Amino acid sequence: MNMLKFAAASMLVLGAVSSAQAADKELHMIQCGGQDWGGSFAEKHIGEWEAANPGYKVNLEYLAWGQCQTKATTLAAAGNAPALAYMGSRTLKQLSKNDLIIEITMSDAEKATYAAPILGTVTAGGKIWGAPRAFSTKALYWNKGLLKAAGYDGEKGPTTWGEMYEMASAIKEKTDADGIALVAASFDNTMHQFMNYVYSNGGEVINADGEIVFNSPQVVEAMEFYGTKLASVAQPGPIAYDKAKARPLFLAGKSGFLVGPYGDSARMKEVDGLEWAVGPMPHGPSGESGTLLITDSLAVFKGTGVEEQAVSLAKYLTNPKNQLEFEIATGLTPLRASAEVDAMIATDPNWAPFIDIIPAGGPEPFATDYQGLQDAINDAIQSVVLGEATAAEAVEAAADALEDVK
Amino acid sequence: MNALDGKANYFPYLLLLPALALTLFIVAWPLAETFRLSFTNSSLNPVEEYVGFKNYIKIFGGKFPAVIVRTFYWMFISVSLKMLVGVAGAMLLNCAVPGRNLFRVLIMPPWIVPIAIGVFIWSWMYNGQFGMISGIGQWLGIFAGPFEFLAFRNSSFYATIVTDVWVGTPLVTIYLLAAMQSVPGDLHEAAWTDGASRFYRFRRITLPLIMPAVATMGLLSAIWTFNSFDIIWILTEGGPRGSTTTMIIDTYKTAIARNRYGEGSARAVMIVTFLSSFAAFYFYMLTRFAKRAMNHGEPTS
Numbered sequence A: 001m002n003m004l005k006f007a008a009a010s011m012l013v014l015g016a017v018s019s020a021q022a023a024d025k026e027l028h029m030i031q032c033g034g035q036d037w038g039g040s041f042a043e044k045h046i047g048e049w050e051a052a053n054p055g056y057k058v059n060l061e062y063l064a065w066g067q068c069q070t071k072a073t074t075l076a077a078a079g080n081a082p083a084l085a086y087m088g089s090r091t092l093k094q095l096s097k098n099d100l101i102i103e104i105t106m107s108d109a110e111k112a113t114y115a116a117p118i119l120g121t122v123t124a125g126g127k128i129w130g131a132p133r134a135f136s137t138k139a140l141y142w143n144k145g146l147l148k149a150a151g152y153d154g155e156k157g158p159t160t161w162g163e164m165y166e167m168a169s170a171i172k173e174k175t176d177a178d179g180i181a182l183v184a185a186s187f188d189n190t191m192h193q194f195m196n197y198v199y200s201n202g203g204e205v206i207n208a209d210g211e212i213v214f215n216s217p218q219v220v221e222a223m224e225f226y227g228t229k230l231a232s233v234a235q236p237g238p239i240a241y242d243k244a245k246a247r248p249l250f251l252a253g254k255s256g257f258l259v260g261p262y263g264d265s266a267r268m269k270e271v272d273g274l275e276w277a278v279g280p281m282p283h284g285p286s287g288e289s290g291t292l293l294i295t296d297s298l299a300v301f302k303g304t305g306v307e308e309q310a311v312s313l314a315k316y317l318t319n320p321k322n323q324l325e326f327e328i329a330t331g332l333t334p335l336r337a338s339a340e341v342d343a344m345i346a347t348d349p350n351w352a353p354f355i356d357i358i359p360a361g362g363p364e365p366f367a368t369d370y371q372g373l374q375d376a377i378n379d380a381i382q383s384v385v386l387g388e389a390t391a392a393e394a395v396e397a398a399a400d401a402l403e404d405v406k
Numbered sequence B: 001m002n003a004l005d006g007k008a009n010y011f012p013y014l015l016l017l018p019a020l021a022l023t024l025f026i027v028a029w030p031l032a033e034t035f036r037l038s039f040t041n042s043s044l045n046p047v048e049e050y051v052g053f054k055n056y057i058k059i060f061g062g063k064f065p066a067v068i069v070r071t072f073y074w075m076f077i078s079v080s081l082k083m084l085v086g087v088a089g090a091m092l093l094n095c096a097v098p099g100r101n102l103f104r105v106l107i108m109p110p111w112i113v114p115i116a117i118g119v120f121i122w123s124w125m126y127n128g129q130f131g132m133i134s135g136i137g138q139w140l141g142i143f144a145g146p147f148e149f150l151a152f153r154n155s156s157f158y159a160t161i162v163t164d165v166w167v168g169t170p171l172v173t174i175y176l177l178a179a180m181q182s183v184p185g186d187l188h189e190a191a192w193t194d195g196a197s198r199f200y201r202f203r204r205i206t207l208p209l210i211m212p213a214v215a216t217m218g219l220l221s222a223i224w225t226f227n228s229f230d231i232i233w234i235l236t237e238g239g240p241r242g243s244t245t246t247m248i249i250d251t252y253k254t255a256i257a258r259n260r261y262g263e264g265s266a267r268a269v270m271i272v273t274f275l276s277s278f279a280a281f282y283f284y285m286l287t288r289f290a291k292r293a294m295n296h297g298e299p300t301s
Helices: A002-023 A039-052 A065-077 A089-097 A108-112 A116-120 A144-149 A161-174 A188-199 A217-233 A243-251 A263-269 A307-317 A320-330 A339-347 A349-356 A370-385 A391-403 B011-037 B054-061 B064-094 B100-106 B115-125 B132-139 B153-181 B185-193 B198-226 B230-235 B247-257 B261-296
Strands: A025-032 A056-063 A084-088 A131-136 A139-143 A178-180 A255-260 A276-279 A292-300
Touching: A025 A039, A025 A065, A025 A307, A039 A056, A039 A307, A039 A320, A056 A065, A065 A084, A065 A089, A084 A089, A084 A307, A089 A292, A089 A370, A116 A131, A116 A292, A131 A307, A131 A320, A139 A144, A139 A161, A139 A263, A139 A349, A144 A161, A161 A178, A161 A217, A161 A255, A178 A217, A188 A217, A188 A292, A188 A370, A217 A370, A217 A391, A243 A255, A243 A263, A255 A263, A263 A276, A276 A349, A292 A307, A307 A320, A320 A339, A339 A349, A370 A391, A370 B247, B011 B261, B054 B064, B054 B261, B064 B100, B064 B153, B064 B198, B064 B247, B064 B261, B115 B153, B115 B230, B153 B198, B153 B230, B185 B198, B198 B261, B230 B247, B247 B261
Parallel strands: A025 A056, A025 A084, A178 A255
Antiparallel strands: A084 A292, A131 A292, A139 A255, A139 A276
């Protein structure tokens, strides 16, 4: 009899638990990187959102950088999309065109919290398709010791391409180091690096009307500078280098310049005896100093039944207060200006070139086939670096290829 | 039919059902689906349409034929080197030298180490500034300065082959070593008594007797090498300028990176077609060796 009572009680308890669980609607969220990448803050904010939204439970899935985006996209294509996922903003146009994600509506007040070009990284067809979550700009680092050895004072970096090339040449000639750590491998960072020069020379890949304008004189100049002039004073064989391999060259004092994000400064501080400084990207003959603005976003997928809650969660995670906590924890460039960011710059002036440049930055090119766009631009860069095409020929060929992927 | 009582016995077929279901589920269905997708414009767009042979026409009108040729060349060089080094390694490991068992163990790490880790180490060894190979080359006076193996079309192509050979040779060696150990010792003793040299004995005794194993391993190695993805992907992602893009890399880029599932499936069908011919040839060879062994009473491998 006791056994019967125990079994009945167990069934009741199990039933109660099951029905409580059944009442909770699940939001499957895919986050790139491990728990150690700002995860504690993200989880804290998710907990707060859950407390404010009873009946909804977030199933947070951490995935490695190399597979998170592919998994989210594949799940969506297979009709089993996550509620929201951390995605490179460059993918948003493709996802929106295929009707896989929904628009993130923002009030004017919400939009005003971002510097104008930042929302350009998530906007296509006049609509915002993701809530910016991670942000990066680039600046030019230089090795003060090598510049001094090459005959410069080392405190002041180059402001124009002419000065940059002159200094890099002097380093290459007068020291054992190379002028710049240049990347040209078949990886996404090659295109990213090149775009810093395009935006610092008034060029574009796709204009506001959606037309390919890659074959402009400004882009040809940028290609000539990157693929011919800089390659001639860089380490031998830049095609073998992605950013993970180029950075050690600078850290080891083997190159005078490195273009990188703020995060690289943390690594430089760890190297004893490395004297370095950082400043805005030098500008070309046809433009002003600029940078590539790269964002990753929280995208909300269609057809999950919890779209409204997913938008609410994305907005909660990226509201000014929570986003700043996440940025400080991860060392990302802040998305918004604030008193805390001013204090951050005051504490570490190295932040200034990464934040002051934001209004002059340009977004990652938006294409319906981002991989195709990246391959076309990387191929153009490699053809010039290998001496198989002139800058003008390479840019023209890439522009043709880009017509198929825009 | 049960021979004793004349009733049909379905029990053995029932036992086969789980295996059949599993095969249908994990092999036949994905294969059929790949064939079907290859005739569609399937992409991220949930709506897909049948496009006939358009995907096949498109891939053969582009760079794909060059990719096919490159794949076969890459496979041919890599498998040839694996077989050459494998035979030589097996011969050395078969010699009666002190510490032979230790050497047999030491040859295995390239095959045991996770490929991603091994290839990542190779990517740094190929580095001109920090890598060992360029450093030794400069020390020997072969290179005037740092040489970047992954920066140029030809050097990166052969660098990926060398790494593939490094990964694939241990298995070939161990397999052929096992075959050599099955060669009867009295044949060698008799030949030695008759004054046959070491090379003559290898050419006229060892090699003919291990030939079934060499052929089997060569074909299996060709199948694995044809589909070798991670080595090229980690080292070059198919660059520079597509010079290391093989069929499997091209298929991955099209189907997964660019989400063009229809076009990617057409490429995958081409791979399946080639690999099926290899497999058919492999089974033909196996049957032939088995028949010959039955006729002559020889071991098959």
